[in-house]
Each structure stands twice: as C-alpha cells, then as structure tokens.
Amino acid sequence: MRTTADRIRHTLLFEIIGLCTCTPLASWMLDKDLSRIGIMSITISVTAMVFNYLYNLVFDKILVALNKPVHVRPAWMRGLHAVLFELSLLTMTVPFVAWWLDMTLWNALIADIGFALFFLVYAFAYNWVYDIVFPMPVPENV
Template structure:
C-alpha cells in the first residue's frame, strides 16, 4: 500500500491542479464572481482532501480484505473508484453550494453535478497518470 507521505502528495497535487483548472471554468459557466467561486472551490477542496485521503485508504483496505492486489487496477476498477468517490463527495457538498451561491438545492445539485463530472474525468486521468509517475510499491516476495 502507499505510504502516508505518498497519500498526502497525491491529495495535494490533485487538489492544486484541480483548483487551478476548475475555478475559472466554473466562474465562467455559472456566471459568478471568480473570487466567490474560488472561495467555494477552496472549501470544497479542503473537504475533498480529507475525504480523498480517507476514501483511498478505505478503498485500498477493501482491496486487501477482498484479497485483491492493490497495485493492479484495471479500467473498470478505476471507473468504479472515481464514481464512488464523486458520489460520496456530492452528498457532502450540495448543501454548502446551495447556501454559498444562494441557489435552490436543485440548482446546487445541478451545479455540483457539473463539478462532479469535471472531477470524475479529472480523477480518472489524474490517478492513472499518478500511478505511472509514482508507481505503487510492490511487496517483497518471501522466498
């Protein structure tokens, strides 16, 4: 499994790159002030960092419990991983988005689904590239 330092690097890089990409795009699409979207994005990012760390830790532990190698992630597993994370984060962020942007829960859900779709694709690509750049450690075999 990944080390704590590696998980922290993974999370910080994910959020920094995501914020720099998503904030201007969301400001333009929602026709909201960049600073308002930026503050909201940072708040969601902080929530996502904590959730990301815990979610990935639990995901890896589930793989170990299911006796699956943590360093082998076929495409279907990467898709499942990204979708389940975004759904869990959506449940936490919709009320905040509604309040912060003065939207109905329905409009906040639509806006947050837009964020989720962006981050769904982004998470898939980011995690794939991250695993290439920072490969998962391979456990030494007993011999």
C-alpha cells in the same frame, strides 16, 4: 500500500491542479464572481482532501481484505473508484453550494453535478498518470 507521505502528495497535487483548472471555468459557466467561486472551491477542496485521504485508505484496505493486489488497478476498478468517490462527495457538498451561491438545492445539485463530472474525468486521468509517475510499491511476495 502507499505511504502516508505519498497519499498526502497525491491529494495535494490533485487538488491544486483541479482548483487551478476548475475555478476559472466554473466562474465563467455559472456567471459568478471569481473570488466567490474561488472561496467555495477552496472550501470544497479542503473537504475533498480530507475525504480523499480517508476514502483511498478505506478503498485500499478493502482490496487487502478481499486479498486483491493493491498495485493492480484495471480500468473498471479506476472507474468504480472515481464514481463512488464523486457520488459520496456530492452528497456532502450540495447543501454548501446551495447556501454559498444562494441557489435552490436543485440548482446547486445541477451545478455540483457539473463539478462532479469534471472531477470524475479528471480523477480517472489523474490517478492513471499518478500511478505511472509514482508507481505503487510491489509486494515482495508477488
């Protein structure tokens, strides 16, 4: 399994790159002030960082409990991992987006789905590249 330091690096890099990409794009698409979108994005980012750490830890522990190698991650598993993470995060962020951007829950859901779709593709690509740049340690008994 990954170390705590590696999980922190993974999470921080993910959020920094994601924020720098998503915030200006969301400001433009939603026609909202960049600072308002920026504050919202940072709030969601902090929520996502904490959740991401816990989610990945639980995901790895489930793999270990199922006696699956944690260093082998086929495309279907990466896809499932990303979809479950985004759906979970979406349920936590829609009420905040509605309140912060003064939208209905429906409009916030649509906006948040846009964020989720962006981050779904981004998470898939990011995690794939991350595992290449920072490979998982291979257990000695494998």
